[in-house]
Amino acid sequence: GIQVEQSPPDLILQEGANSTLRCNFSDSVNNLQWFHQNPWGQLINLFYIPSGTKQNGRLSATTVATERYSLLYISSSQTTDSGVYFCAVEPGDSNYQLIWGAGTKLIIKP
Amino acid sequence: IAGITQAPTSQILAAGRRMTLRCTQDMRHNAMYWYRQDLGLGLRLIHYSNTAGTTGKGEVPDGYSVSRANTDDFPLTLASAVPSQTSVYFCASSQDNGETQYFGPGTRLLVL
Numbered sequence: 001g002i003q004v005e006q007s008p009p010d011l012i013l014q015e016g017a018n019s020t021l022r023c024n025f026s027d028s029v030n031n032l033q034w035f036h037q038n039p040w041g042q043l044i045n046l047f048y049i050p051s052g053t054k055q056n057g058r059l060s061a062t063t064v065a066t067e068r069y070s071l072l073y074i075s076s077s078q079t080t081d082s083g084v085y086f087c088a089v090e091p092g093d094s095n096y097q098l099i100w101g102a103g104t105k106l107i108i109k110p
Numbered sequence: 111i112a113g114i115t116q117a118p119t120s121q122i123l124a125a126g127r128r129m130t131l132r133c134t135q136d137m138r139h140n141a142m143y144w145y146r147q148d149l150g151l152g153l154r155l156i157h158y159s160n161t162a163g164t165t166g167k168g169e170v171p172d173g174y175s176v177s178r179a180n181t182d183d184f185p186l187t188l189a190s191a192v193p194s195q196t197s198v199y200f201c202a203s204s205q206d207n208g209e210t211q212y213f214g215p216g217t218r219l220l221v222l
Contacts, residue, residue, distance in 0.1 A: 004152075031208055043200060043213035086152055096141070096160070096207035097168055100152030 002091045006101035009076045013077055014109050021072040021104045024088030030090045032063050033098065034072050038086045046072070046085075077108045113137070114175045114214035115208050116201050123191050131186040133201030141204045142184040143168075143211065144176060153200060157185055172194040191221045209218050 003026040013019055023032070031050040037043050044108055047054050047061040049070065058078075063070040074081055084105050089096040113132060117132045120209040135142065141160045143194040145153040147170075155168030175187045184203075188195055 017209065033210065035213075041198065041216055043202075043216075045210050045212060048210045088152070090208055097155050098143075098153075098211070099169075100154070102150070102152050 001090065002029070002099050004087060004089055004099055004101040006085075006087055006104050008103070008104060010105045010107075011063045012107045012109065015077055015079060016110075017077050018078060019106065021074075021085050021090075021106075023071075023072070023101055024068045024069050025087075025089050027068070028091055028092040029065065029068075030054045030096075032065075032070050032087065032089045034061055034070070034080075035088065037084055037087045037103070040063065043086075074106075077106075079110050082106055082108045114201055114203060114212060116199075116214040118217060118218050119215070120218040120220075120222065125190075125192055125221055126190050129188045129191055129219070130197055131188075131201075131219070133184045133186070133214060134182050135184075135201075135203045135212075135214075136182065137203060137205075137212070138181060140181070140206050141209070141211075142178065143198045143202040143204075144174070145188045145202065146170065146195075147200060148197050154197070156186065156199075162175035166172045190209075191219075195219065196221045 051065045060073045071081040084103040086103045088100045114135045122216040143158045157176040199217045202211045204211045
């Protein structure tokens with residue numbers, strides 16, 4: 001089956017720094033979603049981005065489907081950005097099932 | 111407030127017992143999903159439902175069953191719990207298949 005790899009696994013930054021999180025996938029996908037899980041466990045959808053670039057405030061995401069990767073950019077980090085960021089993909093033959101990466105754990109220090 | 115509710119919030123269960131985790135959404139979404147999240151890992155799909163009256167198996171369906179009698183409710187049943195089913199269980203929904211998924215707060219289950 002498809003493999004979804006996220007990097008780095010852990011990231012510690014000072015407040016105000018910028019960061020780039022990467023998601024690589026091993027086969028073609030129908031769609032890709034980025035999620036944030038806060039320290040209390042709540043999962044929030046950030047982007048639905050099968051291809052192209054989207055921006056939402058300080059966050060933006062780019063998916064290059066032909067090269068099988070997606071990037072999540074966080075600018076001017078705030079402590080509330082801490083948590084785990086997951087990438088999830090729907091393989092081309094999946095019947096809409098999402099396959100999740102293991103996540104990037106981000107800690108923003110004040 | 112529109113969203114997804116799950117019950118219970120947490121549960122300690124003796125091995126061999128039967129348990130039903132409840133999930134209700136009020137967004138009139140057609141598709142619903144059950145995931146489990148184990149420590150340090152991403153989510154894995156247990157079962158899903160594309161629309162009321164239909165269900166399908168995900169990556170890790172063994173030991174679990176679901177039903178979808180109506181649009182709003184999607185209960186997950188563990189017929190005879192085992193310790194390896196200790197996990198955090200998330201219910202999610204989307205307007206239709208393959209669209210943005212929205213998650214409930216989760217149920218923490220410990221099977222002893």
